[in-house]
Structure formats: structure tokens, C-alpha cells
Amino acid sequence: MDLDKFKVHGEPLIYGAMVSIALATIGILVGLTYFKKWGYLWREWLTTVDHKKIGVMYILAALLMLFRGGVDAIMMRLQTAAPEMKFLDAQHYNEVFTTHGLIMILFMAMPFIIGLMNVIIPLQIGARDVAFPRLNAVSFWLFFMGAMLLNISFVIGGSPDAGWSAYFPLASLEFSPTVGNNYYSLALQISGIGTLITGVNFIVTILKMRAPGMTLMKMPMFTWSVLITNVIIVFAFPVLTVALALMMFDRLFGSQFFTMANGGMDMLWANLFWVWGHPEVYIVILPAFGIYSEIIATFSKKNLYGYTSMVFSMVIISLLSFLVWAHHFYTMGQGVMVNSFFSITTMAIAVPTGVKIFNWLFTLRKGRITFTTPMLYTLAFIPIFTIGGVTGVMLAMASADYQYHNTMFLVAHFHYVLIPGAVFAVIAGFHYWFPKVFGFRLNERLGKHAFWWIIISFNVTFFPLFFLGLMGMTRRMYTYSEESGFGPLNMLSFVGAVGLAIGFVILVYNIYWSTRYMPRDTTSDPWDGRTLEWATPSPIPAYNFAVVPNVKTRDAFWAAKQDNVPLFEDKITKIHLPNNTGKPFILGVIFFFLGFFLVFSMWIPAIVAGVGVIIMLAAMSFDRDHGFYVPAEEVIATEKKLRGETV
Amino acid sequence: MKKKGPLYALFLSLLFILPGCSSLSVLNPKGPAARTLSDTIILSILVMAGVLAVVYILYIFVLVKYRAKKSNEGYIPEHEEGNKVLEAIWIIIPIIIVAFLSVVTVKSTHAVENVATEYKDQDPLVIYASSSNWKWHFSYPEEGIETVNYVNIPVHRAVEFRLYSFGTITSFWVPQLAGQKYAMSDMITELNLSADTVGSYIGKNSNFSGKGFAHMEFETLVMTDKDYQDWVKEVKETAPALTEEEFKGLLAAEVLGRKTYSSTHLTFSPPPGDHNEHMSGNGSEMDMENGGMEHEDNKEIHPSPEPSSQTEFDSVPNPEVNEPLPSSPVEETTN
Numbered sequence: 001m002d003l004d005k006f007k008v009h010g011e012p013l014i015y016g017a018m019v020s021i022a023l024a025t026i027g028i029l030v031g032l033t034y035f036k037k038w039g040y041l042w043r044e045w046l047t048t049v050d051h052k053k054i055g056v057m058y059i060l061a062a063l064l065m066l067f068r069g070g071v072d073a074i075m076m077r078l079q080t081a082a083p084e085m086k087f088l089d090a091q092h093y094n095e096v097f098t099t100h101g102l103i104m105i106l107f108m109a110m111p112f113i114i115g116l117m118n119v120i121i122p123l124q125i126g127a128r129d130v131a132f133p134r135l136n137a138v139s140f141w142l143f144f145m146g147a148m149l150l151n152i153s154f155v156i157g158g159s160p161d162a163g164w165s166a167y168f169p170l171a172s173l174e175f176s177p178t179v180g181n182n183y184y185s186l187a188l189q190i191s192g193i194g195t196l197i198t199g200v201n202f203i204v205t206i207l208k209m210r211a212p213g214m215t216l217m218k219m220p221m222f223t224w225s226v227l228i229t230n231v232i233i234v235f236a237f238p239v240l241t242v243a244l245a246l247m248m249f250d251r252l253f254g255s256q257f258f259t260m261a262n263g264g265m266d267m268l269w270a271n272l273f274w275v276w277g278h279p280e281v282y283i284v285i286l287p288a289f290g291i292y293s294e295i296i297a298t299f300s301k302k303n304l305y306g307y308t309s310m311v312f313s314m315v316i317i318s319l320l321s322f323l324v325w326a327h328h329f330y331t332m333g334q335g336v337m338v339n340s341f342f343s344i345t346t347m348a349i350a351v352p353t354g355v356k357i358f359n360w361l362f363t364l365r366k367g368r369i370t371f372t373t374p375m376l377y378t379l380a381f382i383p384i385f386t387i388g389g390v391t392g393v394m395l396a397m398a399s400a401d402y403q404y405h406n407t408m409f410l411v412a413h414f415h416y417v418l419i420p421g422a423v424f425a426v427i428a429g430f431h432y433w434f435p436k437v438f439g440f441r442l443n444e445r446l447g448k449h450a451f452w453w454i455i456i457s458f459n460v461t462f463f464p465l466f467f468l469g470l471m472g473m474t475r476r477m478y479t480y481s482e483e484s485g486f487g488p489l490n491m492l493s494f495v496g497a498v499g500l501a502i503g504f505v506i507l508v509y510n511i512y513w514s515t516r517y518m519p520r521d522t523t524s525d526p527w528d529g530r531t532l533e534w535a536t537p538s539p540i541p542a543y544n545f546a547v548v549p550n551v552k553t554r555d556a557f558w559a560a561k562q563d564n565v566p567l568f569e570d571k572i573t574k575i576h577l578p579n580n581t582g583k584p585f586i587l588g589v590i591f592f593f594l595g596f597f598l599v600f601s602m603w604i605p606a607i608v609a610g611v612g613v614i615i616m617l618a619a620m621s622f623d624r625d626h627g628f629y630v631p632a633e634e635v636i637a638t639e640k641k642l643r644g645e646t647v
Numbered sequence: 648m649k650k651k652g653p654l655y656a657l658f659l660s661l662l663f664i665l666p667g668c669s670s671l672s673v674l675n676p677k678g679p680a681a682r683t684l685s686d687t688i689i690l691s692i693l694v695m696a697g698v699l700a701v702v703y704i705l706y707i708f709v710l711v712k713y714r715a716k717k718s719n720e721g722y723i724p725e726h727e728e729g730n731k732v733l734e735a736i737w738i739i740i741p742i743i744i745v746a747f748l749s750v751v752t753v754k755s756t757h758a759v760e761n762v763a764t765e766y767k768d769q770d771p772l773v774i775y776a777s778s779s780n781w782k783w784h785f786s787y788p789e790e791g792i793e794t795v796n797y798v799n800i801p802v803h804r805a806v807e808f809r810l811y812s813f814g815t816i817t818s819f820w821v822p823q824l825a826g827q828k829y830a831m832s833d834m835i836t837e838l839n840l841s842a843d844t845v846g847s848y849i850g851k852n853s854n855f856s857g858k859g860f861a862h863m864e865f866e867t868l869v870m871t872d873k874d875y876q877d878w879v880k881e882v883k884e885t886a887p888a889l890t891e892e893e894f895k896g897l898l899a900a901e902v903l904g905r906k907t908y909s910s911t912h913l914t915f916s917p918p919p920g921d922h923n924e925h926m927s928g929n930g931s932e933m934d935m936e937n938g939g940m941e942h943e944d945n946k947e948i949h950p951s952p953e954p955s956s957q958t959e960f961d962s963v964p965n966p967e968v969n970e971p972l973p974s975s976p977v978e979e980t981t982n
Contacts, residue, residue: 090858163855169832170815170856260832266816267831300713306729309738331818332829333836336760340753347748351741357702358737359729364709367724371714379710386702390695397748399755400687402826403673406818406853470671472822476855485670562723 006600008158011092018155047580049133051118052437052540054140058115059430061144063508065108068151070504072100074497077461081494083482093478094161095180099150101164102184106191107147109284109418112426114143114198117226117287119437120429121202123533123540124220126211126549126556131204133578134620139194139201141588146191149595153183157599160184163476165277165328166247168258168269173251179599185248186595192240199233202226211532213551217311220531220555221297221304224311225290228318229283235322236279243272252601267332274325282321284418286314288425289356292378295432296360298527299375300367303555306359313352320349330398331405339398346396353389357382372527373447377428380455381420388416391466409469415462427454427507435526439538440518442510450506457499464489464496524643530558535567537642543575543630546639572635578627587616672822672849677869678842679763680825687755694744759826762839766805771839774798774806775911775918778830778852779813779898781859786911792882793889795897795906797866801875802845808838811918813898818854821867827853835920842869859902883909891915 008014032038045053075096079088088096118136122129130136153159160180162171171181206227210219219227247269249255256264297304304310326334326342360382369375391413395401404410435441473486480486524538535557536544547568553559560567590612597606674689676682758764762771775786776798785798800806810819810830820827825840842848852863870878887893889908894916897903 090861094855094858162857167816167854175815175857266833300724302724303726303728305727306734309729309734329829331827332831333834336753336757339756340749343752343756344745344749347745347752350745351738354698354741355734355737358705359734361702361705361709362727362730362733364713366727367713368719368722369710369714382706383703386699390698393745393748394688394691394695397687397691397752397755399684399752399759399826400691402759402828403681403684403688403822405827406855467671470673472672472820472849472851474820474851474853477861479861 006156008155011089013088013092014155021152021155042582043580046585047137047582049129049137049578049580049584050542051122051130051133051136054136055115055118055120056437057140058111058118058143061147062108062112062115062426065103065111065147066504069100069103069108070501072096072103074501076100077490077494077497079478080480080486080490082491083480083484083487085479088478090478091161094163094476095154095159097476098160098163098166098180098184099154102150102160102188103147105164105280105284105418106188107143107150109422109426110195110280111143111147112430113229113284113287113422114139114195116291116426116429116433117202117222120433120533121205121223121226122209123436123536123544124223124531125206125209125214126532126545126551127205127209128544128548128575129578130201131209132201134581134584135197135201137581137584138587138620139198141584142194142197142591143191145588145592146187146189146194146595149190149592149599150183150187152596153180153187153599157183165273166269167273168247168250168264168266169260171247171251171269172259173254174259181247182251182599185244185251186598189241189244189248190591190595192237192244195233196237196241199230199237202230203234206230211549211551214556217308218551218554218556220290221293221307221310222287222290222531225286225288225293225314228314229286232279232283232286232318232321236276236283239272240276240280243269243276246272248598252598267329270329270332271325274328275322278325278328279318279321281418282317284422286317288381288422289314291425291429291432292360292381294531295374295378295428296363297555298432298529299372299378300364300369301528302363302367303530303558304359305362305365306355307554309355310359313355316352317349320345320352324349327396327398327401330401343396343398347393350389350393350396357386357389372431373442373444373451374428374432376448376451377424377431380451381424381428384416384420384424384455384458388413388418388420392417404469406474407469408465408473408475411475412462412465412469415465419458419462424454432527433533435521436524436533436536436538437540438515440514440520441526442514443518446506446510446513450503450510453499453503453506457496457503459496461493461496461500464493468493525557528561530555532557535560537639539642541635541638541642543577543635546572546575546635572632572639574629574632575635576627576629579625581623581625583616583620583623587613587620590616676823677844677846677848678824678840679765680759680840681823683755683758683763684826687751690751691748694748698744759839762805762807763841766803766841769805771805771807772800773809774800775809775811775913776819776830777811777813777918778815778817778819778856778863780901781852781856781863782897782900782903783819783850783852783863783865784897784912786913787879788911788913790879790883791910792879792886793908793911794882795903796864797868797905798850799868799870799875799878800840800842801872802842802869804841804872806840808840809918810836810838811920815856816854817852817856817863819850820853821848821850823848824850824867829854833919835918842867845869845871862902882907885909 032041045057048054075088076093079085079093118130150159157179160166160183161178162176162181162184166181166184169175171184206219206223246255246257250257250259256262258264258266258269260266293304293310323345324342326338327346330339330342371379391409395404395410395413431442431447468486468489471486473480473484521538524536525534527534532549532551535549545568547570549556549567550569552565556565556567559565590609594606594609594613597609673681674685676685762769773788775788777784777786782796783798785794787793808819810828811834812830812832814832817830818827819830819838821840824842825838828836828838830836846869848867848869850865850867852860856863886907886909888910889912893908894912897906
């Protein structure tokens with residue numbers, strides 16, 4: 001076997017990364033053994049099928065990935081901070097921006113949102129769990145193993161280096177001979193399957209498991225946004241699955257789907273990629289709209305303005321998201337007619353998005369607005385995202401895009417959309433729902449410090465990029481000359497990136513500080529919430545609701561508090577729960593090895609792992625585990641304890 | 648509470664735009680195509696600034712007026728379902744804006760995809776621009792010369808670039824003269840460009856294409872007609888001919904400086920989208936649908952060698968462009 005394939009060319013940075021990964025792994029293993037936590041870890045986390053714990057694991061993984069992608073971002077901004085920088089070489093820079101894009105979209109934004117929806121959706125619809133709890137665990141472990149597979153690429157064999165869009169023929173074996181793009185096809189494939197399963201799971205959960213009385217038009221807005229998102233997932237991800245499979249055949253087995261020789265078509269990749277890739281953007285943005293809707297309503301103490309038009313605008317956005325993919329390659333010579341069609345469909349998305357912005361502003365109107373940390377992120381989202389939106393319309397104009405395409409203007413635009421649209425949303429949601437899950441709030445003062453660092457630095461980082469684009473700076477350049485005049489604005493952008501990093505460090509410090517020192521809540525409803533998740537005690541018992549609520553209006557919990565509408569009318573009875581299982585975790589681990597062996601074309605171990613996958617799938621389908629019942633007396637005792645009454 | 652970040656950013660943007668955008672090459676056009684695009688961009692910025700202003704005014708008003716303060720303690724806002732008239736307003740006005748911008752887009756896209764009106768009566772100068780690894784080859788079939796990494800064009804003259812690639816997808820872009828267009832290996836895309844001012848303009852590949860991408864720049868030198876003729880003459884007299892051997896060496900090199908030759912590679916290495924190659928392959932339907940390609944008219948300028956095996960369709964002498972062409976291999980064999 002050729003061991004050279006595993007080596008990454010020597011650079012102090014990469015050796016540093018290897019050493020730190022090794023030390024961290026050893027540290028975790030030693031720590032777990034020393035504190036005798038292996039059993040706890042296995043029983044409570046690795047084998048769990050509880051949607052809340054799976055959600056927490058998703059969010060933890062996403063936070064880790066946020067820092068991995070953030071370090072990539074800082075390295076890029078540092079490398080381009082001044083002309084002719086010698087910090088990274090071209091190959092290393094290419095790997096860094098490729099993995100930055102992949103990790104931030106697929107392994108940070110999406111899992112963070114899936115994590116929040118795992119924690120909150122069953123609570124918001126008054127359900128005891130998701131429709132398929134074990135499948136949910138499979139989803140998580142596939143996502144997690146895919147993420148890990150991509151992450152080890154940096155130190156074993158080399159990361160993908162053809163951009164996150166991996167255009168062919170650049171991503172083909174001929175022009176990218178390292179194993180980097182093998183990692184791309186396999187890591188994305190494995191986590192993509194997990195995401196697809198999540199999509200199915202949540203559609204069924206939301207359609208089938210709502211509390212009695214909760215009609216579709218009485219669902220909270222976050223639930224609506226998640227339902228629509230999962231419909232998009234189920235339509236879009238199969239395209240990615242097929243595209244990645246063809247890519248894998250091209251790279252591992254010498255087929256020629258996307259190469260230039262023998263009738264392959266490089267444009268086919270671009271089309272398949274963006275048929276998935278554009279809806280993907282809305283997969284991370286729509287739930288954010290849902291989160292903001294909840295937070296705005298809560299902290300202005302008003303119901304959401306124009307609920308119906310909010311729902312329809314999301315449905316229309318989701319439909320249009322499938323009709324705009326060719327705007328990613330206006331410059332491919334597709335002619336005036338095609339470009340015009342895609343220009344108009346793309347600009348049309350601005351209309352439903354505008355509806356949402358105005359509805360939020362009118363929700364605030366006549367409210368009583370309190371400026372808590374989650375609300376601050378939400379309020380900052382409106383003006384910043386609007387800049388992203390209007391520049392989106394500018395980019396949508398095909399002719400003008402001939403000048404913006406592939407430039408820093410585009411980079412500025414999508415950061416102006418994705419950071420307020422997805423990152424601020426998950427941070428806001430994180431602060432908002434944190435007390436529900438853990439029973440105490442995050443510190444407000446530290447939260448606001450982090451907020452101001454992040455908001456100001458964000459604008460310092462990304463606003464200059466609009467001008468760099470108009471000056472003619474293309475994206476993905478690892479260096480530029482002094483005469484180009486790109487230096488000063490890039491330096492400004494680097495300063496902003498450092499500020500952003502400080503903001504995120506404060507945010508994490510806040511989690512640590514609050515865990516140690518914040519007083520524990522006993523109210524279970526710290527924000528005076530409106531939706532059902534605030535009706536359970538905090539921390540939430542495994543069964544969520546002792547009695548399934550009866551919903552009569554929108555914002556059911558608010559109505560229960562304000563107008564004394566009874567929410568829980570039935571008696572407590574025994575509750576059915578699923579048993580924990582280690583099989584999803586084991587399946588994930590085997591998938592990880594299957595992916596790893598395929599990346600390096602190690603056929604015999606790969607076949608063994610493939611058989612292992614089939615055995616695990618068979619074992620899981622013949623499983624006859626019907627779960628268990630929690631007796632009514634135990635439920636009553638738990639409820640009393642959690643609600644602060646003495647038994 | 649005001650969000651200072653975006654307001655500050657907006658102010659900064661005005662500071663940058665107002666003094667005349669001399670360093671913003673996209674908004675400093677030197678030719679009709681780039682001018683159309685620059686006008687479109689400025690118009691869209693103005694319209695969008697209007698949209699931003701409306702949102703920002705409403706936003707600041709709402710946040711100042713309805714924030715929680717001592718005086719409204721205990722106030723519980725009433726239930727408000729929405730308002731059909733208001734919601735209709737913020738659906739219809741954006742539709743009008745989008746419709747207006749759509750018209751602008753279609754018109755300007757059409758304008759830049761064709762020869763600029765002021766040069767309509769000219770026969771455009773055809774230059775093939777092809778990329779390989781991280782360099783550009785410019786072939787002048789009419790003059791029979793070829794350059795690497797620089798291109799000279801006469802001022803006030805319609806130029807038609809025909810773009811293709813010997814490898815990865817690249818994007819040909821001279822920001823001050825025209826918007827960009829992709830160069831791909833399996834077909835030719837076209838870019839119309841002309842310059843009004845003599846001068847040197849930076850051109851580049853704007854689509855990421857691997858390690859040497861950052862260095863893939865070329866100079867576009869716009870010269871008077873006389874200077875151009877002199878330059879062509881000088882090249883023909885002094886530069887060496889481009890042999891197939893030499894060209895293979897050029898393709899294999901990663902990054903190169905400037906080179907000049909007194910013959911083109913088109914003679915021995917025909918560009919894609921050429922009639923012979925494409926009609927005999929199975930990619931024919933695809934190319935027919937693509938508006939940017941004209942297989943027929945470049946054939947006369949530089950006939951490519953006869954293919955070893957002719958299909959039935961190839962034996963038809965010089966089909967007219969408008970003649971219906973077979974749309975599938977099945978149809979082809981039954982002809």
C-alpha cells in the first residue's frame with residue numbers, strides 16, 4: 001500500500017493542527033477514563049434516542065464546526081490582509097477556502113438549525129418525541145461521522161481544494177489529483193443521507209404528531225418554517241446524492257460523467273450542484289425566519305402580524321428556490337432568453353422576502369419591545385439582512401452580474417445574507433431556548449458584549465468587500481499585487497474578522513460563565529413565552545408533556561396564561577417511550593470507516609465495511625424493541641419535583 | 648436603540664461612491680458594453696437605496712417609539728391580526744420595482760450580448776481567447792498572429808472574442824471594457840467588446856481554476872488603428888511562427904510571461920464548437936440549443952482538417968445556418 005497518499009506536505013501549520021488534534025483526542029480519552037464517564041457517555045448520549053439530547057449534540061457539533069470554520073476564515077483574511085503575503089501557499093489557501101465554505105454551510109449552519117429544530121419542534125407542537133426517534137439518532141450519527149471525515153482530511157491526505165462548488169473539470173482526477181475531492185464526495189454523501197432522513201422524519205412528525213386542536217394554520221411560525229424547510233430537503237437532497245455518487249464514480253472508478261473526454265459534461269455538474277445548492281441556501285434561511293418570528297413576537301409582547309401572508313411567503317420562497325439555480329452561471333453563455341428567465345425568477349424572491357420584513361416591522365409596531373440578547377440579534381438582522389437582500393436583487397440582474405460574478409461583491413452579498421440570515425438566527429435561538437433546555441439563562445451582560453462585538457465587526461469585515469468587488473478583485477485569490485490597490489480594504493476586513501473572532505470567544509465564555517454562576521430558573525418560562533415549549537417544566541422531562549395539551553388558538557400557551565384557557569385537561573396516565581439503542585452510533589462509525597477506505601481506494605477494507613453497513617441495516621430492521629412505559633405515579637412524582645413542589 | 652453598524656456602513660458607502668469611483672474599475676467604464684453595465688448597476692443601486700431608506704426609517708421609528716420604558720410599564724399590546732390593505736401595498740410595490748428592474752435587465756443583457764449599437768455597421772475583429780492552466784492564448788485568425796498573456800486591440804472597433812479552454816472552466820473578464828464570460832473546453836462562448844479610449848486595461852480570469860489562479864492576469868492594450876496595423880505588421884515580420892511542438896510546450900507550462908507568434912494554433916488545433924468536430928460527436932443537440940455559439944461562420948476563416956471518418960451529415964456541403972439540423976442521432980441516421 002502506498003503510504004505517501006496519507007501524508008500532507010510539510011508545513012508548520014499543518015503539523016501544529018496534527019499535534020493539537022492528537023492532544024485533544026488523548027485528552028478526551030484520558031479525561032473520560034479518569035472521571036469514569038465512559039458508562040455515562042454511552043448510556044446518556046451515544047445511545048440516546050431522546051430528541052432533546054440529539055438536538056443538544058447537533059448544536060455542540062455545530063459550535064465546534066463554527067470554530068473550525070472560523071479559524072479557516074481568519075487564516076484567509078490574514079493571508080489577504082496585505083499584498084504579497086507569505087502566510088499560506090496557494091494550495092493551502094485553496095484547501096482553506098474550500099473547507100471554510102463546506103463546513104460553514106453543511107456542518108455548521110445546517111446542523112445548528114437541525115439541532116434547534118430537534119430540541120424545539122416536538123415541544124412546540126405538543127408531541128412527546130419525533131415520529132421516528134431511532135431514525136433521528138441515525139440522522140445525527142451520519143451527519144456527525146460525515147463531518148469528522150471531512151475534518152480529518154486536513155491532516156490525512158489533504159483537504160478538497162476545488163472550491164465548495166467543486167466545478168468540473170477542476171474537481172476531476174486530472175486537475176485535482178489529491179484525495180481531497182474524494183473526501184468531498186464521501187463526507188458530503190454520508191452526512192447528506194443523514195439530512196435526507198431528518199427531512200422525512202420531521203415532515204411526518206409535524207404532519208402527524210401535532211397536539212389535538214393544532215390545525216396547520218394554528219402552528220407556531222417556527223414549526224411552519226421547519227415544515228417547509230424539510231419539504232425542500234426532501235426534494236433537493238436526492239439531487240445532491242446523485243451528483244455526489246456520479247462524482248465518486250468519476251474520481252474512484254474512472255467513469256466520465258463530468259470530464260471533457262468521451263461525452264462527459266462539465267456543465268452537468270454545475271446544474272446538478274446548484275439545483276441542490278440554491279434550495280440549500282433556503283434550507284438554512286427559512287428556519288431562521290421562523291426563529292426570528294418567535295423572538296419578535298415574544299419580546300414585543302404581540303402576536304405575529306400577518307400570520308397568513310408570512311406562511312404563504314415562505315411557501316412561495318420555497319417554490320421559487322427551485323427555479324433560480326442557473327443564476328449561479330449567467331456567464332456560461334446561455335443566451336439572453338435563459339438569463340432573463342432566471343433573472344426574473346430570482347428577483348421575484350425579493351417580493352415574499354419583503355413581505356416578511358414589513359410584517360416583522362409591523363409586529364414591533366404598537367408592541368412593548370424589550371432588548372434582551374436574543375431580541376438584539378433579531379433586531380440587528382433586519383437592517384443587515386436587508387442590505388444582503390437588495391444586493392441580491394442587484395446580483396440577480398443578469399447583465400450586471402456579468403460584472404459581479406465571481407468577485408468579492410458576491411462574497412460580500414452572501415455573507416450579508418447568510419450571517420444575519422442564519423448565524424445570527426441560530427445564536428438568537430440558542431440564547432432564547434437555552435433556559436428551556438438547561439434550566440438557566442445565559443448572562444445578559446456578557447451576551448450584549450458579544451453582540452456588539454459581532455455586529456460591528458461583521459460590518460467592518462464584509463462591507464469593504466462590496467467595494468473590492470467593484471474594484472475588480474475576484475474571490476479565491478490567495479495573493480494580489482501592490483499596484484492592484486486591494487490592500488487597504490482587505491486590511492480593514494481582516495481587522496473586522498479579528499473583532500468577529502473576539503465576539504465569538506466572548507459568546508463561548510458566556511456559556512462557560514453562565515453554567516457556573518447563573519442562578520437556576522424555577523419558572524420554566526423565563527421570557528414570558530407564547531408557544532407550547534414554554535409549558536413544560538425546565539429541564540424538560542424525557543416524556544416532554546405529562547398530559548398532551550389541547551390547543552384552541554395560535555400562541556396557545558399565551559392564551560392559556562392571559563385568558564385562562566385550559567391547556568392540560570386530561571388526566572396523567574402511563575407514558576410510552578422508546579428504549580435507547582447503540583445501533584445508530586455503531587452504524588455511523590462503520591459508515592465513517594467505509595468513507596475513509598473509499599477515499600483512499602482501499603478496496604478490501606471498504607468491502608468489509610460495506611458488508612458491515614448492510615448487516616447493521618438488517619439488524620436494525622429486524623429489531624423488535626417496543627420500548628417501555630413510564631407508570632403514571634412516576635410521571636406525577638417527576639412533575640411535582642420539576643415544578644418545585646415537594647413530594 | 649439604533650443599530651450603528653449598518654448606518655455607519657451606509658454612510659461609508661456614500662463616501663466611497665460620491666467622489667467619482669475612479670478606483671472602482673467596474674464603475675469606470677472605457678467602452679460601450681461596460682458603460683451599459685455600469686449604468687445598470689448605478690440605477691439598481693439608486694432604486695435599492697430607496698428600498699433601504701423605507702425599511703430603515705420604519706425600523707428606527709418603530710424601535711424608538713415602542714421600546715419598553717417606564718412610562719409604558721404594564722402595557723399589554725392588543726392582538727392585531729394583520730391588515731389586508733397594508734399587506735397588499737407591500738406586495739404590489741415590490742412587484743412593480745421587480746418588474747421595472749426586469750425590463751432593465753432584459754434590455755441591458757440583450758445590449759451587451761450583441762455588438763454595441765455605435766459599432767453595428769462594422770465587421771467585428773475576431774479574436775480567439777483560450778485558457779490553459781493559468782495563462783491566456785490570443786489568436787487573431789484574420790491577421791494570422793498569436794499572443795500569450797496580452798492582447799492588443801484597435802480603439803473604436805467592434806471586437807468579438809471567442810472563448811474556450813484547454814482545461815478547467817475559466818472566466819474571461821476585462822472589467823473596464825465588458826462583463827465576463829466563461830471559457831469552457833467543450834464549446835465556444837462569445838463576448839462582444841469594444842473600447843472608446845486608448846489605454847491599458849487589466850484583464851483576468853475570474854473563475855477559480857486551481858493553484859496559479861491568482862496570477863492569471865493579462866494586459867489589454869487599446870491602441871489607435873494605425874498603431875495596431877503597425878504592431879501586426881511588426882509581429883508578422885519579426886515574431887517566430889507557432890509550431891505544433893512549441894504550442895504543446897506552451898500548454899504544458901503552468902504560468903508564463905508574454906509571448907508573440909506570427910501564426911496561430913487554430914490551424915493545427917481547431918477550437919471546439921467547430922462544425923466537423925461537433926456534428927460527428929454525440930454532443931450535437933446541446934450545442935444547437937446554445938445561443939452563444941456559431942459553428943458555421945468561423946469555419947470559413949480557418950478550415951479545420953477533414954475528420955478521418957465522415958458521417959453522412961458531414962458530407963452535406965456547407966449547410967446554411969438556418970437550415971434545420973438533425974436534432975438527434977436517430978434522425979441523423981434516417982436522413
